Amino acid sequence: MLAKRIIPCLDIKDGRTVKGINFVNLRDAGDPVELGAAYSEKGADELVFLDITATHEKRKTMSELARSIARHLNIPFTIGGGITSIEDADAMLAAGADKVSINSAAVRRPELIDELALNFGNQFVVLAVDARQIDGEWIVHLNGGRIATEIRLFDWVKEAESRGAGEILFTSMDHDGTKAGFALEATAHISELLSIPVIASGGAGNMEHFYDVFTTGKADAGLAASIFHFNEIGIGDLKGYLGERGVVVRR
């Protein structure tokens, strides 16, 4: 049976993990490679690294990071943050990344999805989308949720799939940081609308929230950052809990 995936997400700036990491037994909790390896050891199924560095040297630093992660990690990982061209994506693939995630760049120029899918295969392209509800309608936002567009979430993910995205990473800005649970209805709607896997993100606060997103939310994977970083939920404990409640997980 195909297992539901648990995916910790790491934000990287200038080669270092940011956004409060409180991990015990690590020599250097800021080192994304060491942290990634620790998560892998604890049973994470996949990792997402988002590089929020903003320098003109970005492609080079990102590809060095991807290379270093690929060298040390024996599970798949996605890298994203500022990938806007075939050249950017090619550098990540050559470095050993399994997938790239694209977000605002794809909204600004949707052909980017087609180009990446054509050159590297659908499985390489994760379309990340940030959305929040405005007057009851889910609306796509840019730049980490700061800028509203006029694009409706469900239209956009459908278009992304038809252009060749291999997976959708959906973050609800309304739920992100609340620790009150994932956006179950919207996630389930995307999952039913599309025939590609959906990663749910935003709102995880306890183990039951993951159970809910895999059952009611029909998600294929659940992503979270701080609750894992601060050891509020251990990945092994989470998988034990899910397994006991009948969710298929890799243990």
Added chain:
Amino acid sequence: MIAVIDYNAGNVQSVLFALERLGVNAVLTGDHAQIRAADKVIFPGVGEASTTMYFLRERGLDVVIKSLTQPTLGICVGMQLLCAHSEENDTPCLGVIPQQVKRFIPVKGEKVPHMGWNSLSRCEDKLFTPELNGEYVYYVHSYYVEEGPYTSALSEYTLPFSAGLHKDNFYATQFHVEKSGKVGETILRNFLSL
């Protein structure tokens, strides 16, 4: 010496890193003589079948791969190309293993590509030793090989399919052995110690 076949496969770097983690020195090469002389050959693969076959033929590697007599491991699309024919753009493949490669038909609620960790069953091979039954490996694929006489392990997604194939000196995994954590490392080690 372990030769990893150099062509446009997307997962070449990951395969090399996986071998490096096992402390194995491998050579990435498209050189016919070097591949023929290797103790073992790894044939990676990520990409579309017809394009990948084109790259192999252009480099004369199709003939080389078919003629290999040492243990050879095809991974993912590498496994599919060892078969006779793929439905992906109606592509004639290498024909080393007489099997067809078909596209997953999504049934209600299931997704294509089949992406993520899935469990192994019917492991009864030198590569797939019995203790691997029930263990999880990492898949990303939209095409599969049906269960058949050369199936060396099974997984199930919409239907039972070949997780691995074995015919003579040719071994293959549909999943990404290089990304399958400790289980993947065990299978790679099993191959390296053939």
